[in-house]
Amino acid sequence: MDIHLHNTKTRKKELLTPVIPGRVGMYVCGPTVYDRAHIGNARPVIVFDVLYRLLRHAYGPENVTYVRNFTDVDDKIIARAEESGREIGQITAETTEWYLEDMAAVGALEPNEMPRATEWIGAMVEMIEGLISGGHAYAAEGHVLFRVRSYEAYGALSGRSVDDMIAGARVEVAPYKEDPMDFVLWKPAKAGEPGWDSPWGKGRPGWHIECSAMADALLGESFDIHGGGNDLMFPHHENEIAQSKCAHPEGDFARIWMHNEMLQVEGKKMSKSLGNFFTVRDLLDQGVPGEVIRFVFLGTHYRKPMDWTEKKRGEAEATLRKWRALVAGVEPGEVPGAVVDALADDLNTPGAVAEMHRLAGEGDAAGLLAAGRMMGLLTEELAGWEAAPGVDLSRFAEKLAALREAAMESKDFSAVDTMKAALIEAGVEVKMSKQGVDLEAKPGFDASKLEGLV
CATH class of the missing domain: 3.40.50.620 (HUPs)
Incomplete structure (x- = not known):
């Protein structure tokens, strides 16, 4: 090649x-x-x-x-x-x-x-x-x-x-x-x-x-x-x-x-005087997985300045949770040619990441896993962090319970169905019974998709 x-x-x-x-x-x-x-x-x-x-x-x-x-x-x-x-x-x-x-x-x-x-x-x-x-x-x-x-x-x-x-x-x-x-x-x-x-x-x-x-x-x-x-x-x-x-x-x-090229933090040069200077260990100790750090870095071509932002960190974490859920229990296939071609073109990591998004969208778990490992992602060594965090979903459970109670009176369950669908889309398992509403964040949970629900 x-x-x-x-x-x-x-x-x-x-x-x-x-x-x-x-x-x-x-x-x-x-x-x-x-x-x-x-x-x-x-x-x-x-x-x-x-x-x-x-x-x-x-x-x-x-x-x-x-x-x-x-x-x-x-x-x-x-x-x-x-x-x-x-x-x-x-x-x-x-x-x-x-x-x-x-x-x-x-x-x-x-x-x-x-x-x-x-x-x-x-x-x-x-x-x-x-x-x-x-x-x-x-x-x-x-x-x-x-x-x-x-x-x-x-x-x-x-x-x-x-x-x-x-x-x-x-x-x-x-x-x-x-x-x-x-x-x-x-x-x-x-x-x-x-x-x-x-x-x-x-x-x-x-x-x-x-x-x-x-x-x-x-x-x-x-x-x-x-x-x-x-x-x-x-x-x-x-x-x-x-x-x-x-x-x-x-x-x-x-x-x-x-x-x-060099790295910035939230659009500014990293410096101790600005309070935006931190080490790799600082991030790890704050609970940012190493795989997330790596994924954020790979989203920018190496010859361009890179900006570390909290928004990118959150998006990277959500994406990797989904991908790890998709490839769970799967054996890697051949590394997709489009991924290799992107990397062979002056290390075009953003192009390779875009191809991984396409593979995930098509449900090609074997190809996604092979592509990820080619880039040092989705490896066994970096696994374990993606288990669902202890997320407090009580306010969402209370809102859904209230909607269900109102629906029992009106016989209109559309609001219940809409909220339930949004929760599931965000990676939340929804259980409703006579005892109440129970919500549990699962691997792949994306908190950003719950914004505006309550």
Whole structure:
């Protein structure tokens, strides 16, 4: 099957043609582990998890290598350790586990490789040494810096020129830099900070070099796809390309670059000052199922800004309840071709979701289940939340009882029948007897359909 993906580098949609025929390698920038992942951090995880599932479907699970790193040494981590009085290793071990738990809760498969930066220091030192010997980097005052102007194509990914970047920069230029745009490959460790021995003294790597070194070690000098949020395009991905291409001029590094857009909350940028900042764990603890979070995300194409709203959450929950009720006890069929085609067209998840709505409307439970699992939905791992909640339907029962009592007098049961039908349509089981009216919400219950009934 053909898979077409939008390549940020070329600004166009391209046919995925693997470097190694029949095998695909993908690298996605992972988290810096010092705190809980916020919902914006979950977007690239879900986006590239869907791509991972599509690649596994197309090439076979054994022929896809997905690498997502953990940055476990960083200024933020060091600061958190100083604030809390805890060891850095304790913080990174705990937050790494949190991250994996929270991403599993939204249905993400674990990548094939999840390298920790601290485990690959040797590979980073080796790459830095090669860059120095090639004239692309230089040592200065315990630092090693990449010589940006040694790579002529710098800025091509983000569409910026070096001179424009310098003109727009508002950063203090360190005295040991040859050029304001040169960036750190290695920095000296301060007293009490973690550090590793190197030819330039005890220190630690810069942020950008870790991804280049780990991608090279695990995927090779040329691989197929590199992904991440568009906030990483510059400078992180730009710097990755420069140092990787200079370290291995004969390699392509990543052939296709994919970037997801950012996330908003109720139409506004997420921020703590606005009170609309929350983590994945916050939502889970508030009772929002991980499957619902995932479904809301998949409703927007990855290259468009996504808006998390309470309305979308409610609609997603109602839809998934219905779908889970429809597929209960059913074995999945073949993944419908229209769903695969939508995903193979630059991960058109809204198109795939629309096809799922069509399958549900036609009662094709086997096709719906297969489509859902292709997208990480309706899986056994995410099941269980859809059992009917403890909903207070007493006021509806009282209204229906009153209507029935009036109908017994007038002999006109039309109002009773109308309300009963509305309740059933909303997923409520209605039992009427001499003892009274008993209502029970069933799987698939949709509270929004009861608005205006009482």
